[in-house]
Amino acid sequence: MQVVVPEEFKYLYVTDASRPIVKVPVKVLRQKCEPVKKVDKKTNELIDRMLKAMKDANGIGLAAPQLGIPLRVIVVAVGKMKPLALINPVITSAAGEEIGEEGCLSIPGLYGEVKRAATVEVEGYDRKGRRVGFEMNELAARVVQHEVDHLDGVLFIDKVDEATLHWMHPKSGDEAE
Numbered sequence: 001m002q003v004v005v006p007e008e009f010k011y012l013y014v015t016d017a018s019r020p021i022v023k024v025p026v027k028v029l030r031q032k033c034e035p036v037k038k039v040d041k042k043t044n045e046l047i048d049r050m051l052k053a054m055k056d057a058n059g060i061g062l063a064a065p066q067l068g069i070p071l072r073v074i075v076v077a078v079g080k081m082k083p084l085a086l087i088n089p090v091i092t093s094a095a096g097e098e099i100g101e102e103g104c105l106s107i108p109g110l111y112g113e114v115k116r117a118a119t120v121e122v123e124g125y126d127r128k129g130r131r132v133g134f135e136m137n138e139l140a141a142r143v144v145q146h147e148v149d150h151l152d153g154v155l156f157i158d159k160v161d162e163a164t165l166h167w168m169h170p171k172s173g174d175e176a177e
Contacts, residue, residue: 001157003107006167012108020053021105022068029106030153033063033070035088039129043073047085047127050075054083058170059105061143063150066106074147078140086132089124089148100142101164102156109167112160116142 003024005013013023036043054062054075064073077083096118103111120141123133136144
């Protein structure tokens with residue numbers, strides 16, 4: 001699906017030093033990302049940049065390709081949970097099903113309903129290179145699935161129920177006509 005950005009939303013599609021998140025149609029968003037070979041200082045610097053960019057954009061998840069880096073790294077911060085970084089994450093199991101609204105910091109202003117697993121188990125490495133695993137439910141499960149999809153070049157618009165797509169200004173909540 002190709003995104004045609006309405007004129008009144010084009011201001012959201014700027015990428016610069018203060019807004020480092022890349023937007024569609026930047027090619028890195030459609031690439032399958034490379035695994036991190038060694039967790040080191042550069043990996044941790046990338047995670048720090050990702051956490052800052054996510055927080056600055058009022059996001060709850062971000063994948064490295066959204067900063068233009070084709071590596072398998074995600075960060076997630078849902079609700080009151082401590083921000084979590086996962087390196088080379090793999091969803092090892094998924095159960096249940098729920099439909100919920102999603103948006104994406106790389107496609108700002110566009111939202112729609114996506115069917116996802118209600119619970120997932122995800123494994124990967126933490127920022128110290130230790131193997132970790134987590135069970136995620138509800139919104140956290142949705143965010144992990146969304147971010148892992150990014151690592152394979154898949155965007156939420158590839159899975160959305162197209163009939164539910166709508167434009168809305170992220171800060172105001174006012175729906176576009």
